[in-house]
Amino acid sequence: MSGLLGRLGSWCARHGKAVLALWVVAAAVLMAGSVLFPGPATNDTSLPGTDAQRAMDLLKDGFGPGYEMGGSVQLVLYSPDGSLLAEPRKSAVERAAAQIRKVPHVVEVTPPSRTGGIAPSLEIGFIAVKLEGHDTTKTAETAKLLVEAAEPARAAGLEVVPAGSSSPANKEIKTGTSEIIGVVCALLVLLFAFGTLVAAMIPIFVALVSIATGLGTIGLLGHLVDVPKQAPILATMIGLGVGIDYALFLLSRHRKLLADGVPTQEAIRRVVAGSGGAVVFAGGTVIIALSALLLADFPMLQTLGWITGISVVCAVLTAVTLVPALLGMLGHRVNAFRLPFMGRRGSHGSSGWGSLGNWVARRPWSVLALSLVLLGALAAPALGLKLGTLDNGYGDRGTDARRSYELLQAGFGPGMNGPLVVVADLETPVVDDKPVPAVLQNLKDSVADVEGMAHVGDPVLNERGTAALVQAIPDYAPSDPRALEVVKAVRAIELDGAKVHVGGEVAGMADANSKIAARTPLVVGVVVLLSALLLLLAFRSPVVAIKAAVMNLISLGAAFGALSLVFSLGLGSGLVGMDPPVNVDASYLSTLFFTVPIDSYIPLMLFAILFGLSMDYEVFLLTAVRQAYLRHGDNRRAVAEGLGSTGRVITSAALIMVSVFVAFVAYPDPMVKIFGVGLAVAIAVDATVIRGLLVPATMVLLGRFNWWCPAWLDRLLPNLSIEGQEEDEEDEEPSRELVGAGRG
Structure with a gap:
């Protein structure tokens, strides 16, 4: 595979302008198409084989307009000045109802004066509107028209709010500010890591092209399949993180080769053949993990998984084609516009990571014990993770859904x-x-x-x-x-x-909770098995494959522990911007610490995403360690060198991804906040404790057994090495015996 990728990288480098033009045109056309001809974004709430689905199927059978899902809208009314039944407010409501009847697709309007439509306080009520023949994917637009038609009620001093009949997870999530914050944070990290403006801008540009291509594709797919409303935001979060990271890995290797005097074209070939292979395998693990959600037997989660994977595919493709194209066009100008006091490296470009690698190699047992204690403490709160329904009572206070929720609860009960x-x-x-x-x-x-x-x-x-x-x-x-x-x-x-x-x-x-709980062991097992198999193909070592899967599960424990601390135990839920529900008292501490339920599908979705992302760093670290081991056969030294050569770039990549995910915590939507916290903590722990301490310590202790492979298995496995071994053929050829010596 490395040879094929090397040829691809060389071709892209020689035809840089054409490759750049193709990507820019593709991104522009797809984005323009999705804006001009957007596919409807919706959530497939069907649950085949469940009691709730049977009820919904019966509901569609002859009950008339308004009873089916999306067939009715409630306009909640609040009179701060007295009873809704008092004049002139009652007359204003009647005039509003008459105006609403003129809105297209409205077949029935019932004012609050009917039985059950007005609260005992007489200050809160609702107008029930039944619809027929409307576009159920445009509920927000329909509700806006109805509210506008209710102008007579507003003119009389009444508050008119459309009720949200679904959970925050079903709301359409708009993108914007957080993406900008994430990109700015990533640029600052890249400037610090590379020290040159041109080098720092390459990963940003590549990631933006990748995201535009992915979002454009997802938007147009809405004409063919039901695209969940969360898909664009998740695709942006994941696509921005991996898009920058993959380009960063390639660019770091390329600049090192240029510094060693390797000609530009040859450097690009080596980079794409070696690091490009690692990117392909790393991206493959993310895609496999997301695709495994197809086994969840939950339509929304199934679609969300493979559609979000589109952003990862785009990130991998741009990394192995657009990055070499840009590097070929820039040549040594990739280091132009150097910034003072930034990008300084320690000896051999490893900064303090080489010293850390040597320190870990000298005392692996102590480091192993310390790592396990730290990770155990981080993961322990996960035992208290509480799943539930994240309703509109936890939505942003500035939204109609939250306001209508509170009014209905105050007037009619929760x-x-x-x-x-x-x-x-x-x-x-x-x-x-x-x-x-x-x-x-x-x-x-x-x-x-x-x-x-x-x-x-x-x-x-x-x-x-x-x-x-x-x-x-x-x-x-x-x-x-x-x-x-x-x-x-x-x-x-x-x-x-x-x-x-x-x-x-x-x-x-x-019913969704029951379905997901029943399928979770299957999804987890498939993700772990397929990811381990991919690593086995890449490194031809059962020990490495199994150990990597275990390490990823450990980092997931830390992520779920953080979610439990913040949301299930309420230790700082207000600090991440969550608004407390109305049943929480108004004291300052209560607004900072209150429990928040977590929808049952979120942990499984987080598992799939995090397992794939964690494998990225594992692949890059193992690639460096194996290359060093093939050169001289000293396992302890190889581990130290591998950590030293990749520690800086992995840290930079992780810091970028954490910055992106933390930026999304600023979103008002609670579902996005939960994803942001979980993803940020997991990546931070994975890149520091896991890859910096635990993985090197275990590899030192395992010694040459790291690369052991039974002879029968070695014969069965195809040659899919991702290390780009052609780079150091003279050094590696005799060392192959060192790896082969461990095979039984």
Whole structure:
């Protein structure tokens, strides 16, 4: 593979202008296309084979407009000056309802004066709007039109807010400020690492082209598949991090070769053949980990995984083609515009990492013990990680979703934000519901008798009389674990002549939790197995492959420990910008420390992303160690040299990625904050404690067994070495016997 990549790099270097033009044009065309002809961004909330999905399927069958998902909108009204039923406010609401009826696709408007539409305080109510034939992927645009039509109510001094019927994870996430902050932080790190403006700008430029290409592709894919609304933000987070990192690895190696007197074209060939191979394998592990989410049996998570992987594919392609093209065009000008006091290196360009490598090599047992203690302390809080439903009560206070959530909770109780959709599949069709048939009355009474139920509406039959719908309001908010218990209790109801199913946000989350929990061992096993297999192909060492997988799992423990500390235990949730829910008192400390539930799909998604990203640094470190070992056969010395030669670049790469992820913590969306905290902590721990201490210590202790491979396995494995061994053929040829000597 190294030979093929070397030829590709050489060709791109010789045709730099053409390669640059192709990438820029492709990025511009794809981005322009996604802006001019955007595909609808949505979340596939279907859960095949679940009770909630059965309820939703029955709901679509003849209940009329407004009952299906996205078929209704509530406009929450708040009167700070008194009762909504008092004049002139009541008349203003009626005029607003009349105006709303004129909005396209509106088929029914019910003002709050109807039973159940106004709170006991009479100051809070809602206008129920039923829609038909509208674009359900543009709920925000539809809600905006409805609010504008309600101008008579606002003119009378009423607050009008569209209610958000979904969790923050279902909200469309806009990108912007955090990306700029991340890029600026990355540029500062690159300036410090390289010391020249031109060299620092290359990874930034390559990453931006990569992100533009990936986002443009994702945007257009919306015409073919359901693209989750989180996809663009996750693709940007991951794409920006790996895009800069991959270019950084190649550029660092190239500048070292130039400093050693290697001609530009030959340096580029060696870089792409060696470090380029490491980039391909590292990117491959990220893509494999994300693709394994296809086994999660959760449509949104499945699509989110492979679509986010597109950004990684673009990062790898730009690294092995656009980077050599730019290097070929620039030549030695890559070191132009040197900045004072930046980019200074220690002896042999290793700074203090070479000394650290020697220190670890002299006392591996002590370092191993210290590392395990540190990692154990970081991972211990993960045992307290609490999963739940991240509802709009944790959203940003400046959003309509958060405001409507608080108004509905204040007026009607917390369960109003998570109503249960109870659908009974009737064995015998009901032809006449006057008087109310016994099966329908029993349905309502049985649901009302469930502990924790606040209100139950009257049953509604579908057109054919084969199913009955009851809307029930529990006593608990969607994020309250007790709401899940209410769902279980309703599902346990047994009726003669009917089968009860429960849908809605809370029921759907309960089923999603069950599905994800059942599939998590499979996804984790496949990710670990395939990633280890890829490392086995790359380094031809079972020990290295298994050890790398174990190390990545350890770093994941630290990430989940951080999530548990910040969100499950609430130690600083306010410090990352989370707004406390309304049930938290207003004291200063309470606004900084409060618990936040974590959606069940987030840990599995984080696992896939982090396992792949952690493997990046493992590949680059192992590549350097193996190259050193092939040169002289001294394992202890090879470990020290490998850490010394890669420590600086891995630290710079990790610092860039941490900066990018921390920048995204500033997002108002709580889901993005959770991802930002988890990713930043994991990468920071992985690049310092794991790669700087634990991995070198274990490699020193294992000695030549690091590169042991059974003879039968060695014969079966294809030759996919990623080290670019052609660089030092004279030194490496006799040392091959050193590796072969360990094979049984």
